[in-house]
Amino acid sequence: xxxxxxxxxxxxxxxxxxxxxxxxxxxxxxxxxxxxxxxxxxxxxxxxxxxxxxxxxxxxxxxxxxxxxxxxxxxxxxxxxxxxxxxxxxxxxxxxxxxxxxxxxxxxxxxxxxxxxxxxxxxxxxxxxxxxx
Numbered sequence: 006x007x008x009x010x011x012x013x014x015x016x017x018x019x020x021x022x023x024x025x026x027x028x029x030x031x032x033x034x035x036x037x038x039x040x041x042x043x044x045x046x047x048x049x050x051x052x053x054x055x056x057x058x059x060x061x062x063x064x065x066x067x068x069x070x071x072x073x074x075x076x077x078x079x080x081x082x083x084x085x086x087x088x089x090x091x092x093x094x095x096x097x098x099x100x101x102x103x104x105x106x107x108x109x110x111x112x113x114x115x116x117x118x119x120x121x122x123x124x125x126x127x128x129x130x131x132x133x134x135x136x137x138x
Contacts, residue, residue, distance in 0.1 A: 021034075032050075
């Protein structure tokens, strides 16, 4: 099996922009995560009138993976309908940090440019379960 290219992972995230439901912000987000099992899990943002119920694309992809039995990720991509680099929110950064040993997240712009950032770069000194021991 051929390794998944960054471009293929970004394209999987980009495809999710069409499935986004963002009637309030009009800011569509798509995400794709490469699981440690070699499969790609995708998600899109889903907004709610009760803003606290809104689901980020990255968390949607994580939920998709968990529902299929995958609980760790090695690479991911996130892209939005906006012009700048799309980076995960704080909650998503925490979850990506928790479920990835050496995750690299591709934070994309629509012109094809992207930043490749590790989970540690996205969330320095992130909270871990070991902290509670």
